[in-house]
Amino acid sequence: MNVERVASRTSASALTVLAGLHVAWGLGSTWPLPDRETFSDLVVGGAGFPPPAACFAVAGALGTAAALVAGRPRTHPALSRLGTAGTAAVLGARAAAGLAGRTDLLSPGSSSPRFRRLDRIAYAPLCLALAASTALAAAARRR
Structure with missing residues (x-):
């Protein structure tokens, strides 16, 4: 199994979870x-x-991202490539905001000191890892 396929499966699985x-x-x-x-x-x-509506909206976005990263829809590979690249960009932006301690710019009210600390040590690094893995999958699809 090649690295790009592992990256795609890893990202899609994490996004599904x-x-x-x-x-x-x-x-x-x-x-x-x-x-x-x-x-x-x-x-x-x-x-x-x-x-609940906010949680379900995020769940829907993450589920859609997982499907795109997994190469769906197979009948429209350009859509999958674009969606995978977009997912990598969004995850990268979320990681950057979190690492900078400014997640509140993307999610107003996300500013408690405990959240910011956890964001810097866990949430943002997870987003960064997912962004990198998803970007690798997107790059492989351009070939």
Whole structure:
């Protein structure tokens, strides 16, 4: 199996898992945290549990990104290539904002000190790794 295929499968799998997590949150779960207050501080970055519609919208975007990165729709490879490149760009922008401590520019209210710390050490690096892996998959599809 070549590196590009591994990158594509890894990215698509991670995006699918993240989509599922957002669905669980939309249904009211606070996993992996014990309560809504802690969840809001560490995951959202501010007061208030996110509304289900917001969680489901993010889940839909992540699921769509996973499908595109996985090479879907196979009947429209140009759409898959463009979507994969777009996914890499969005993940890269999210990583940059998080590493700079400015996720609040993309998600207003995401500014609690605990969130910013966790964003810099976990969320943004994950986005950066996914952006790199997805970019590798996108580059391979241009050949």
